[in-house]
Amino acid sequence: MNSIASRLAKGSMWISAARGLVNLLGFISTIVLARLLAPSDFGVVAIGNTLLAIVGSFTALPLSQALIQHKAPTADHFHTAWTLGALKGILLGVVFAIFAQPAASFYNEPHLVNVMYALAFSMCLSGLGNPRRIMLQKSLVFWQDFMLSVSQKLFAVATAIVVAYFFRSYWALVLSIIAGQIASIAISYTALPFLPKIRFVHYRDLLSFSMWLTFSQVVNTLNWRFDQLLIGKLLGRTEVGYYTVGDTLAVMPTREATQPLTQTLFPAFSQLNGNKERLRQGYRRAQAVVTAVALPLGVGMALVAYPMVEFFMGAKWLAAVPVIQALASIYALQTLGSLAQPLGLSLGGTRMLFIRDTQLFAIRLPLIAAGLYFGGLHGVLIARMFTGTIAIGFNFFIVRSLIGIPVLAQILSNARSLTSCVLMGLAVYSAQDVGMFLQAEFGLLPRLLGLVAIGGGVYLTSMFMMWWFAGRPIGPETELLRVVTGTWARFERYRLAR
Template identity: 35%
Template sequence: MAERSLSSSLMRGAVWLGAGRASESLIGLLSTVILARLLAPEDFGVVALAVALTEIVSAFTTMHLSNALIQLKEEKIGHYHAAWTLALIRGLLIAIVISLCAIPYANAFNDPRLLPLTMACAGILFVGSLENPRLTHFSRQLIFWQTFALTLVSRVAYLAIIIAVALIYKNYWAIIAGSLAATCARVIVSYALFPFLPRISLKYAKDLLSFSIWLTFYQTVTALNNRIDQILVGSFLGQAKLGVYDMGVRLASIPTKQATQPIIATLFPGFSKIHREKKDLPSYFSKSQALLASIGLPAGIGFALLADRAVPWALGEKWIEAIPVVEFITVIFAIRTIVSPASALAMSMGKTRLMFFNNLLVFLVRVPLMVAGVISFGLIGAVAGRVAAGLFSTFIDLRMAKHLAGLTIRAQLWAARRSIASVMVMAAAVRALEIFMEWRGLEWSAFVMIVLIATIGAIIYLGTHVLLWRLDGAPQGVETTVLTQLKKAPVLRAFLL
């Protein structure tokens, strides 16, 4: 009964987060298309450099206070006052440090636009530090509707402002203005959802910092991993190429991130609850891997198959150079969904030190790969370096999960075997269809081709998945849950049975 209750809570949470992600995905895609058509690649490049500095500097003091609050065995109101105080102090200090770094940073790239942009990013970061920490109480109880509300309001505010500013000024300030509007909206709504009057207090700060110190180190290296390629591309290839690369990475992250993040967001509080109650954590971890792979692999690989048509259709011909960036990086994002629960597992077990050293190892491998790629082959070299580093990172996460959950690498991949096989069949079928249509001279509008290929690919993936599941003896798994829900629809019952 308790297990069903936990599963139901996680499922409801995933539904709320899924609704939030769906709205975020739709609004985010719309805003990206609008900005891509109104702004130049160089605009995205200069903003990417400003954001890179902000994220790297802020990562050095990231305290993961929300995660620390979730993991507490017993929560007290003093913990929330301490969390708000620590976030306020951190936000103020980081804003000051980033502002001081802005001048030498702008001089290093010989671009005066970076000075006001970087300082604006620092201000946005400070405003975000004021968010209500009491919302974490909902996550501890596996309640996630408030995340949907925060996401929806902030993204609507972002879209409204970027459209207005982009239409009026047609420059990079539209991105900054939208981010500021989204952050302000998020802070205001956080207090409307859970009224809380914070006060400055560090009485329980030690309880939070003892958990988050290694997460701070981990997040620092993560920020370096996520942004070092942009700094390298901007330094060696210029801001126009960086804009193309940044747009490609943005688009590449959309399918897998939006499809899997609602589930991933429930894993840490879910794993933490399972770990506290000493339940079968390895079993839950394996199921989460299978579920995320079944969603993330087709979303990512499918988008990569459509990139050559979708990018110019959605963004315009000036972004054609971003197509290979999207194709290759989307694939590595899709592959990494198999190991995406590993970080949540490590945090739930308090193994943040292990996370840090693993991420540091990935960073030490990634930097020389990226430098060699950018210097030798330009933009394509940067993509190749990121893909190679992504594969290495996936192997490291598989090893970490083996250590923590006692599941061999083979067992982890075996859990996703039907999804892996199905997505390979889907990719082969889509490519065969494209070759056949080219041979017969069949070519329609880009939109029609995108819809046709996406529909056929989805049907082939789902059909292959169900067939392999049947041949596998119809074991309990993600297929069981999905088919149980679908069988409730009278129209589908006869077909599925």
């Protein structure tokens, strides 16, 4: 357990560093492109990406998860995975290109044709990736994955900014996707040498595990993408541009806080699934850490959305502020059950995850459609907040079914984080007059930094005070102090060695 926990901690640190750099680059790219491009440019590419994601989900083969879950994959497993992935990519690319013209006519958007042709080519490339890359996660070795992820994003961001600067066109967004994929393929085969061969030997083993995940991905993609298609059709590409960029910024803090642990916990939980009690303890500790980190980041993003957008992106993007405020709040709350996914995968509960996604889709589709019809973009946001709350309950029940932790116990495990976030929100709301004074005297940036400092200070202070008065139980505060003291000790050793 200690060995796995140590490797898990190191893996999370590497993935956190990778995600931090990747999303810093992504944030810079979004801000620069928002300055150089119009919301409608983001809108037309968002429509193309959404169509690609939906079509791709029907032929999705989550082979990487199958390779992780397999006890001892052989060379033929990797060759089979590469063959299936390449065939899927080529087939999907051809089908997507065929539907480019009809889709452009449906949306009355002539630029969509070329966007879909380019995305079809990117899909062909996506099937050529190195399947051995996933073994880095299976072995809980993540530093190489760090190099691959950061290099890929760097190529994509550089391409986007250069093209946008010289051409001021939506092609910056499209070509960055292709550049990132080409870089990923080239670097992965260089770092992890692999000569693929056409094989179908183990296709039954891989597909049997992947079947329910494929069904789940179809439903999940429809669930989280169809709203962009509806907005693009009924409100236009400018509105879908606001919605897409707002959604991207809203999810960034919570996704990047949860992704490192989520990515490491699937293989880690897989190694613990023979002992329910150890798995139960590991889940509760991991979920408490994720909530303590991700919840305040998401709520904080909602609280400072207005000055952040106005300072970094300009007044033309202020229509995206309500999107960020609503979605960042619900994404933050959804971290409470965010580890149900890796837990279900590690225990082979793919059918249960599929049923969850299907039920959520049946609830979400009519509510968002009704919200769009009666309230436009604001109606969609209200519907998403409501359905997001329902999704939290679904995840709680999945965890209870899999490892027997009661729903109330799952909530109470995060009580200090929830209470501290409420206090943080009240403090930032009360400090609005101070923020306006700072803006009037010094500009937007001091107001933004001041609100961030107030919110972060209140959250950390209240969190540690409640932990102290509770008798300093083992929890996220313990993990944080351990990381801080360990980092300080290493710094001291390095200083004395010099």
